Amino acid sequence: MFFLPEVHRHPAFREGMRATAPVAPGIAAWALMTGVAMVRSGMSPLEAVAMTLFVYAGSAQLAAIPLIMAGAPAWVIWATAFCVNLRFVVFSLHLRQYLMHLPRWRRLVNGFLTADMSYALFTRRFATPPATHEEQREQESYLAGNYFMTWMAWTGASLVGVVVGNAVPAAWGLGFAGVLCLVGILCSLANTRLRVVAAAVSGAVAVAAYALPLKLNIVVAIGVAVMLCFWLEGRMPKEQAA
Incomplete structure (x- = not known):
């Protein structure tokens, strides 16, 4: 929702960006490795770019890539991605009381762009749903600032990873980079x-x-x-x- 003037011009939008800035480099590193892994695993650059823009879910992307390359049925790919992203069902249930006043299309956009760190930072900043119109604007703007930084870091670095993965020779062995990145994230979590x-x-x-x-x-x-x-x-x- 960062493209709406009433959202990105609100002071809370910049506050949300500042809150997310410290974790943006880590998100970018993961996205870079995911972009490389997509191309090195056999996807075309066009397919990798489309997955980056329309799927926007790192762990689900890395889980689905080998299934797509193996020619797995669509239901297997969907089931795998659903299992990996089950946490977002919980996030949605919690955020419903914060965003239910918005039109449906705005709720859908907010839901698509809200990632793990966006949710964590938002709920830490706002423990209770909005009670007034001004609080509604403030909370939506803060959430938008959060996921704007996340989206920029992820999308930009992932696209760079697609370019790098397509340009670097296969002998360098970068196809395993995404797996190594996930191992590091797993250990930290x-x-x-x-x-x-x-x-x-x-x-x-x-x-x-x-x-x-x-x-x-x-x-x-x-x-x-x-x-x-x-x-x-x-x-x-x-x-x-x-």
Whole structure:
């Protein structure tokens, strides 16, 4: 929504940009590696650019790429992307009370552009939904400033990665760069006991089910890890799960 004057001219828009600026380099690094990985895995530059602009979901992109290249059925690709991005269902449910006053098309745009860090920074800044019209404008402008920085960092660096991946010789071995990037992100996010369990279980199941066709081991691994962690969370005290 950053293209609307009433949004980007509001002081909260710049506040949101400043809040996101410190994490923008990390987002750009991930996007750069994702752009390289898309091209080096066999996608054409046009396909990689289209995925960058229209999918806009790094983890889902990297999960879907091998399935697309393997010729997997569309339902397998959709199921994998859905499992990877289940967290956005939770984000949407929470943000509904903040954005429900907006027209549908604006809610859709806000939903598409809101990423993990945008959601985290926004909800930390605004603990309660808006009560007045001015608060509605302030909150939407702040959220737009957040995801404007995220979108710029991701899209710009990903497109650079597509160019670099297309220009660099295959002998350099950059096709594995996206995987290495995700490993680093995974290690930084595994900061609770349940998250460590989820990472260990999903990894073990993915290896054990490697023989499944069409990379279905990824879908199976995600499903097993999610169900196990839901079961454990209901039986563990909060201080142990953290």
